[in-house]
Amino acid sequence: MKNFFSTAIFIFLTSTIVFAQQHRIDSLLKVLPTIEDEKQRIDLLNALAFQYTILSPNDAEKFANDAAVKARGTSYKKGLAESLKILGILHYVRNEYSVAVEYCYQSLKLYEEISDPSGKAKVLNNLALIFSKQNQFDKAREFSEQSLKLKRTIGDSLGVSNSLLLLSEYYRNAKNFAKALELCKESLSRLQQLKYEGGLSHVYLAMGEVYSDQDNYTLASSYYKDAIRYAKISSDNMQVIAANNKLGQLFLNSQQFDSAYYYLRATIALAKKRNNRAQEMEALKFLSIYFEKQGNLDSALYFTRQVSDLERVIFENERREQIATIQMLYDYQQKEQELGFQRKIVKRQYIAIGGVSLILILAVMLGFKFYALNKTNHQAKEALMKLNIEINRMNENLEMKVQERTEEIAQQNQKLIEYAFFTAHEVRGPLARILGLVELARIKELMDDREEILERLQEAAQELDEIIRIINRKLEGSRNK
Template sequence: MARTLIFLVSLLTTIHGAVAQQQRIDSLLKALPKAEAGKLHVDALNRLAFAYTPVSVTEAERLTKESIQEAREYNYESGIADAYRTLGVIYYVRGEYHLGAQYSYEALNLYEKLKDKTGQAKVLNNLALIYLEEKDFEKVKMFSEQSLALKRMAGDSAGVANSYLALAEYHLNQKNFDRAMSLCESARTLYDRAHDWRGSYASFQMGEIFHAQQNYTAALEKYQSALTDSQRTHDYVATIMISKKLGQLFLETQQLDSAYSKLNYAKNLAREKVSRHNEMQIDQLLADYFTGIGRVDSALYYTKTAMAIEREIFNHQKSEQIAMLQMLYNFEKNDRELEFQKKIVRRQYVAIIGVSLILLLTTIFGVKFYKLNKNNLQAKETLIKLNEDIHKMNENLEAMVQERTEKIKFQNQKLIEFTFFTAHEVRGPVARILGLIELSKLDEIQADEKIQILKRLEEAGLELDEVIRQINRKMEKGQLKA
């Protein structure tokens, strides 16, 4: 009984009664159409679905599945994780613990992947409560302690109080009543410090501990206090659970009229709120009640009704499992198709990059080739011009050689003429001078003859001088002739 209430403590962290909850839902309904498509819209759907969970699990489920579908379209893993966590809560409240655990594990895996410690802490606490129903107490202890450690790290005092209640339920099932009561008292202290309305849930669990110890007076006091709070806040899930527990207590204490009153009230509320799992359990208690007063036919009727609801729940769970498998199959199919499309896009992207690189390289090589070709043309033009200059130089050189040759020939001719002229024109005066000198050496020559010789030497010298002058003049004018 306390397990579902503990679960609601974790669920309704910011809700202070049905009026506040309805205001929250109304506010979220108005905000939903304004949320931008994509992640913001998914978050808005998840918040609205979570708000509906204590009011209408059917509407909560519809919104959550819509959120999952949209989150998958945008590959929004955080949105999917939040939606799975809410589905875990929905199926827990319905009593479909297998589905609740399955979705909770899906959410936990995603939160771990995203390194979301807060999300992990919440899901771990939910799993602990689910395994309480499955009576797998080792997992209850493990998940509760893991959740508590994460909440302490985050400084979440309300979350720590919630985990204390989960651990208290574990110790209650282990019949460790002192430890369970200590944890409930610690949780109640944390709630009271924060002026948190959820202290009533700690009181209810204390009632369960007294009930298990058969301290009916103390248990009744705690149950009545918790029921008053749940009715005041219009918390129908808690009201059904507490009324059912009070009916069970009255049956055990043989207060049959009070037992029937509480059980009948709980059954009508469970039927009104479509809480089939609670309705089945209440029918089983009503069967015990009618057995106790000797009305076997009524006891048989409620036994059959309880069995029919149990079959209905089983069939519904089976249908939900099939639907879930189909949904997961569709999701996986869509994921495979999406992955296939991503592969195609990646291949196209690689092809585009390859073609782009080829075009880029072609452009680069084209520019390089153009520049090289341009340089080659310039070099060719330069070479042609250089060849022309060399050709001109060669032509000029030939002309210069020819001119030089002609000049040399001319000079040679001059030399020849000079030699010839020297041999003929110069040689004569020189020979006469030499002859006169030799003649002047003779002893027989008289003085007057010597004077004649000197006169002739003078004439020969003047003649030679004139010849030399003529040679110079002709050399200067280039008039030497053979």
Template sequence: MKNLISFLFVSLIASSLVAGQQHRIDSLLKVLPKVENEQRVDLLNELAFQYSLISASDAERFVSEASSAAQASSYKKGLAESLKIQGILHYVRNEYSVAVEYCYQALKLYEELNDMSGKAKVLNNLSMIFTRQNQFDKARDFSLESLKLKRSIGDSLGVVNSLLSLAEYYRNTRDFTKALDYCNEALDRLKILKNTWATGNAYSSIADIYADQEEYSKASLYYKDAIRYARLSNDHMQVVAANNKLGQLFLNSEQFDSAYYYLHTAIALARQKSSRSQEMEGLKFLSVYFERMGQLDSALYFTRQVSALERVIFENERREQIATIQMLYDYQQKEQELGFQRKIVKRQYIAIGGVSLILVLSVLLGFKFYGLNKTNHLAKEALMKLNIEINKMNENLEMKVKERTEEIALQNQKLVEYAFFTAHEVRGPLARILGLVELARIKELSDDREEILERLQEAAQELDEIIRIINRKLESSRSK
């Protein structure tokens, strides 16, 4: 009867946890058909993250679709987020080697994108994975690197997660004082941030530290606080883990009734959420419980259940690993194909750039030749005009030369006429004057001197008239 009441109580808790988470998922599913391309990838990743808290199979379905869509559209940020979520899912299933591979791929993409926030989150996830594998030095190095990045970009919640990872490192190295210091610093920050999910993790970390020190009463109080905050944030896996730890805690402190209650609660929730690893852990402690109670048949029954579940988990992990390897191979093939296509596209861009440059140079040369041709045409027109003007000048010059030649010829003719006129007209009177002068010298003709003087005067007047005529002719020629 007591067991029946416990299972009914667990079912009631599980129903209340699903309700709040389902509301958020329903709102995302309504939006999903309305978005495309990168927005759709981001929404699928968000759905995968939400389902990771309640249904690993649904989470895998959404994150696989997001990963394929991101690769098809070469959306690196969306692909990095998908790889990060896949790493978390494999971490929850305790498939640490596969989880590390996904984280490293996500980290590489975030580094290419220079996304410090995404890089810091993946580094923190790697710290958690290596802590689970007891590789504490690696875990510490990743935590410190993550913490440094988160402080530099002002990621307060990320700083809290890194502080809790460092606390986990110091817990595993048995330095409980430092571990508690980091946890308390994280809690102080969470009081300001009011983040219920991270607060649940912080309380669970503190409970682990007190449990390692066998301070069971303090540990149980912090585990119960962790469960309370995990319910508020709908983190079902944290609820299951905290119940398992409480069951183990009460088993170690020999509070068997409380151990049975919490172990059954953890097993029921793990089965409901298909968390086989958490279910197997609960079954192991339940087998120990019945062994200590002296109920060996029940202990054997649960031991066989653990063995059967281990086989199922092993087979599922093997199938998932094969699928993961195939997916990684396909991813690498696609990356190689994309790289080859990028080279082809790059060459095409170079060729297009070269052709474009040639075309631009051709256009520029065309404009240059057009300008030169236009200049030549204008020069030719100017030269033709100049030739016409020169021809006109030559014609005018020829006319002037002709006119001048005619004028000179006319003047020459006049000079000839003048010379002829002078030679004939002037010589006559002059000869008479000279003759009359000679006559005047002769003594024997002294009686005829008056007549000679009269004749001499007439010849002089005739010569004067002729000279006047010559002057008039010269003046008339000048005026012409």
């Protein structure tokens, strides 16, 4: 492994939480069965996954995958982003850089969607470290500076310290040792102000790397030992292994063979205990070089074979893990595609439900309208029936009146006929006599009979008067009827 510093500080850079202690894990495991809220449960699984990243990467991966599945099922983007970030850490530690980058990009996208600058800054830091490990220093610097800018904006002092430390790695690889030390010292100052001992081992290891590259073995070994001391305080076993390995290499380069042998053997023992094959293999390589320099070629050959065997085991394990990871990524893509289809189906169902709801609303409105119209029609029908009844009643009355009027007219006509008959016969007689008597009175020869004529004229006039009275009485009687 070319760069132990990068591997050692990776987990420190991913979170501001103090490194896991066993009692912390035990307390989380006790709380886990009592959590009913799904989002809280996902957060707790991620916390366990992070705590296990140092003690047991396999357990960490199990918890992270479990959290990721639950987060996808509940569409909890923040929980999924955290799970993917932790999985990126685990694959980085296993030197599976392409897979680690894929997880980091997925996590970064989710943090951008939910507008979480803190999570975004941490993932940018991780990407910077991955590209630094692959010797893509320009990309590493770009991501590191983006992360640093975000952390300064949100006021994350510990995060700024982490980014400064990572940026110093870029300048160390660029052989700008003065700038690298300047950034390390600024990071150290911030950690001391925050009284955060968990990060001190990483700064001291970084400073030891800078002095080691300048062949200043005295200062380098001093900082490496400080790194071991603070790593033990914070139970950071990976950091302890890395610092021991660096001291073994340093003493080997400075030809302090006894010290080199001691630290390399310590590295191998710790790496075996923590199942860290990559660092064990690195230490075995240097131990083989140690025996070669001592002239003990049999031991050198023995350790070289051990390196070869371990390399084969690591290769097989990595290949299996890569296959499993590819399968997992394929499953993830399938699930994402399936979720996409399900979202489309749900969207269509929502549209259909909306359409049906609209139709139902319109149907109810039309029903009310038809009901109102029907009620109005019923009322109009009732009114019309009443009007018809009234018209029929009026017609009946009218017929009765017409009949009565007809009868009345018939009676009046009969009376007129009677009147005409009476007039023609009764009135005509006296009137004729009067007219005759008047003519007689005009004759001179009858002057002597004038008195008799007058008497008879008077009688005829009285008779006519009586007849006229009778007619008047009949007419008045008809009017009264």
